[in-house]
Amino acid sequence: MDYGPSERPAGAASLPTAIKILIAGGFGVGKTTMVGAVSETRPLRTEEVLTETGVGIDDLSGVEEKRTTTVAMDFGRITISDDLVLYVFGTPGQDRFWFVWDELALGAIGAVVLADTRRLADCFPSIDYFEGRGTPFVVAVNCFEGATQFRLDEVQTALNLDPGVPVVLCDARRRESSKEVLITLLEHAMKTREARRRAGG
Amino acid sequence: MTGQGDSAEHEWVDDHAGPVVRPYAVTRGRARPVTGTFDLISLVMATRTDVGSESGLGPEHMAIVGLCQRMQSVAEVAAHLDLPVGTVRVLLGDLVARSLVQVREPRATPAGLPDDSVFEAVINGLRAL
Ligand SMILES: Nc1nc2c(ncn2[C@@H]2O[C@H](COP(=O)(O)OP(=O)(O)O)[C@@H](O)[C@H]2O)c(=O)[nH]1
Ligand SMILES: [Mg+2]
Numbered sequence: 001m002d003y004g005p006s007e008r009p010a011g012a013a014s015l016p017t018a019i020k021i022l023i024a025g026g027f028g029v030g031k032t033t034m035v036g037a038v039s040e041t042r043p044l045r046t047e048e049v050l051t052e053t054g055v056g057i058d059d060l061s062g063v064e065e066k067r068t069t070t071v072a073m074d075f076g077r078i079t080i081s082d083d084l085v086l087y088v089f090g091t092p093g094q095d096r097f098w099f100v101w102d103e104l105a106l107g108a109i110g111a112v113v114l115a116d117t118r119r120l121a122d123c124f125p126s127i128d129y130f131e132g133r134g135t136p137f138v139v140a141v142n143c144f145e146g147a148t149q150f151r152l153d154e155v156q157t158a159l160n161l162d163p164g165v166p167v168v169l170c171d172a173r174r175r176e177s178s179k180e181v182l183i184t185l186l187e188h189a190m191k192t193r194e195a196r197r198r199a200g201g
Numbered sequence: 202m203t204g205q206g207d208s209a210e211h212e213w214v215d216d217h218a219g220p221v222v223r224p225y226a227v228t229r230g231r232a233r234p235v236t237g238t239f240d241l242i243s244l245v246m247a248t249r250t251d252v253g254s255e256s257g258l259g260p261e262h263m264a265i266v267g268l269c270q271r272m273q274s275v276a277e278v279a280a281h282l283d284l285p286v287g288t289v290r291v292l293l294g295d296l297v298a299r300s301l302v303q304v305r306e307p308r309a310t311p312a313g314l315p316d317d318s319v320f321e322a323v324i325n326g327l328r329a330l
Contacts, residue, residue, distance in 0.1 A: 016244060017305065019307065038330075044280035046241070046279045048287065049287060080327075083322075085242075086326070086327075087242050087274060103241070104241070107242075183324055186320050186327075
């Protein structure tokens with residue numbers, strides 16, 4: 001990703017830079033809730049329409065026969081400064097739509113994987129995905145009422161996480177709590193970057 | 202990145218074609234922008250307050266120029282216009298080609314992660330919220 005000649009008219013330098021963080025995890029774990037908790041506006045929803053053939057739609061008469069699917073993503077915005085805007089995207093269902101995940105993960109600073117201790121295995125696909133891509137991530141255990149309390153090191157072991165991956169508790173409904181999760185992620189991503197640089201990566 | 206690339210390997214659920222027709226008409230059948238790639242978080246800002254007598258532009262183009270009087274990401278433009286991202290990319294390509302909007306692609310360093318000053322700015326910004 002860089003400035004292509006056509007995307008860089010005079011004056012573009014005055015626009016801020018955008019960065020993004022992803023919120024992933026199983027269905028109903030609180031992704032949209034967390035996006036809304038940190039966003040400065042109500043969460044927005046955007047859609048990608050995908051055609052099964054993968055070549056796009058080439059004539060109107062063919063539309064009816066094309067198999068298409070719509071993938072929705074929730075996202076929110078946090079204006080950090082005049083120069084910097086942070087976007088937070090909830091990922092779509094983690095059992096498919098990997099193509100959309102790849103688009104979202106491209107250039108992402110890192111990811112929060114939300115976990116519910118009643119259904120811990122639900123976040124395995126997200127963890128596998130970010131491990132495989134080398135995207136820095138943290139695991140945030142969303143504390144639903146009635147869930148048995150586990151120690152964080154038990155969660156770490158149960159998820160078979162690299163010891164360097166932070167595991168924290170959160171309440172995705174609360175802004176302060178969700179902000180702390182994002183800060184933990186950013187600090188972790190910074191360390192990851194430093195470690196990679198030292199390793200000559 | 203466009204929304205259409207490698208999807209052939211995946212098995213998509215069948216959706217009826219209804220919602221596709223309007224976006225399709227909006228772009229007059231074009232699946233790709235004439236210029237630009239438009240990441241979801243590319244930032245868009247109009248270069249003019251009104252488009253005036255530019256020919257060949259539709260109401261959705263005008264709506265984007267109106268919306269982007271304040272800076273918006275591609276994802277925000279799509280959400281506010283209630284159009285799929287792929288459709289918005291095509292419309293934005295038309296506007297870039299006419300220099301009616303400027304676009305800033307997101308920062309990416311060769312290592313993939315931004316430098317410490319960006320991290321620190323974001324951490325401080327979040328703390329201050
Ligand atoms: N008790 C409790 N409920 C939550 C929490 N986070 C989310 N919820 C609820 O769980 C449900 C699913 O959340 P949602 O954000 O839609 O999940 P998503 O499918 O991951 O986007 C909603 O009814 C939320 O209000 C939490 O931290 N504690
Ligand atoms: Mg959701």
